[in-house]
Amino acid sequence: MKFQITRKLEGKLGRVGVIETPHGVIQTPAFVTVGTKATVKALTPEQVANLGAQVVLANTYHLYLEPGHEIVNQAGGFAKFMNWKGPTMTDSGGFQVFSLGAAFGKNITKITAETDPNKMLTEITETSKNGRGEMPANFKPAKVLEDRVIFKSHIDGSTHEFTPERSIEIQHCLGADMIFAFDECTSPNESIFYQRESLDRTHRWAKKSLEYHLQKSSNMNYFKETGERQALFGIVQGGRHEDLRKDSAKILADMKVLVNENGAEKEVGFDGFGIGGSFQKADMESAVKWVNEILPEEKPRHLLGIGEPEDLFMAVENGCDLFDCVAPTRIARTGQVYTNHGKVNLRNAEFKNDFKPIEEKCVCYTCQNYTRAYLSHLFRSDEMLGATLASTHNLFFIINLVKQMRETMLNDTFEKFRAEFLNNYLK
Numbered sequence: 001m002k003f004q005i006t007r008k009l010e011g012k013l014g015r016v017g018v019i020e021t022p023h024g025v026i027q028t029p030a031f032v033t034v035g036t037k038a039t040v041k042a043l044t045p046e047q048v049a050n051l052g053a054q055v056v057l058a059n060t061y062h063l064y065l066e067p068g069h070e071i072v073n074q075a076g077g078f079a080k081f082m083n084w085k086g087p088t089m090t091d092s093g094g095f096q097v098f099s100l101g102a103a104f105g106k107n108i109t110k111i112t113a114e115t116d117p118n119k120m121l122t123e124i125t126e127t128s129k130n131g132r133g134e135m136p137a138n139f140k141p142a143k144v145l146e147d148r149v150i151f152k153s154h155i156d157g158s159t160h161e162f163t164p165e166r167s168i169e170i171q172h173c174l175g176a177d178m179i180f181a182f183d184e185c186t187s188p189n190e191s192i193f194y195q196r197e198s199l200d201r202t203h204r205w206a207k208k209s210l211e212y213h214l215q216k217s218s219n220m221n222y223f224k225e226t227g228e229r230q231a232l233f234g235i236v237q238g239g240r241h242e243d244l245r246k247d248s249a250k251i252l253a254d255m256k257v258l259v260n261e262n263g264a265e266k267e268v269g270f271d272g273f274g275i276g277g278s279f280q281k282a283d284m285e286s287a288v289k290w291v292n293e294i295l296p297e298e299k300p301r302h303l304l305g306i307g308e309p310e311d312l313f314m315a316v317e318n319g320c321d322l323f324d325c326v327a328p329t330r331i332a333r334t335g336q337v338y339t340n341h342g343k344v345n346l347r348n349a350e351f352k353n354d355f356k357p358i359e360e361k362c363v364c365y366t367c368q369n370y371t372r373a374y375l376s377h378l379f380r381s382d383e384m385l386g387a388t389l390a391s392t393h394n395l396f397f398i399i400n401l402v403k404q405m406r407e408t409m410l411n412d413t414f415e416k417f418r419a420e421f422l423n424n425y426l427k
């Protein structure tokens, strides 16, 4: 993977760039479409590509459980398995292992958490409104040990273990262009004591992930096919604490492992960085700034699990290049769609005989061909096509929004674009 910055936002951390992978190019900043189980729910990969999606992220935890990473490896990686022709990413599994489930059925905005740091059983009652993955009601918490996490499958209750090495091994089999080090995602409501302890552990796990990756990746199909290692991103954690966030960025930026390549020894670090954790809205901007002021400029940065329009503007302005979020397709399946004037629910009575498209100016397939009244009918009668058409619009809306951010950074109208968009959207 190569990353090149082509333009910077004046006086800010924001930048325009290009990521080159063996499977294609990503013009950044870019929204990363989530395909949890190697499928973008309700859409074919061709439809996803036609929306302008450049990269798909699948979830390690989910593919490990179903159908199993060995099967995905036999298929030649998850991109081939699902017939996606472009660049791909997998997360480390850390997010789901720690936080899947406990928040299910509760009223969640970003975060709610209550945790006794002295308990071995870390119950993170958080998944955030933009959590990645579906949650069952009866999921049992994960047990965090020094070198591993023990967790129960949400599918059949069977017990499993993830270590940093295991997460990377699974991600080698899934074969994405960009993969992540195993980390612990904490709730910002954890005590500073627990945050520190967890962060130190995440750094030890990052080192183990990097070492294992550098030892093993050249034996894998990806390397044989492309002649390159998969790109490994380290994940910055540290909750809402400035000192922890800055420490984490510095430690991961400096983390290197000595490798012997073609008879010569050299130090290799991470290829990019993820910014993890679940944020409270008010904390997110400062956390992103603290971290991006420290991380090496020349490597891509992925803000994990963030995708609401207002958050995307903040992240782009503050130097993030990639963002993934399940929200556009998840809310679409419930009948909620993005418009330039905020989100609306197509199930509402007012749309039953509204024969306008979702968004007058939108050029997506759905808006070009269907009315709000028709979509309202599909959702009210539980027709599957509703999910497909609403997902089409929502993904296009978000992908195109980030694309417009990129274009306006290139022609120096980003501030104006943001002000106009948010003025309408948040009104």
Ligand SMILES: [Zn+2]
Residues within 6 Å of the ligand: 358, 359, 362, 363, 364, 365, 366, 367, 368, 392, 393, 396
């Ligand atoms: Zn549309």
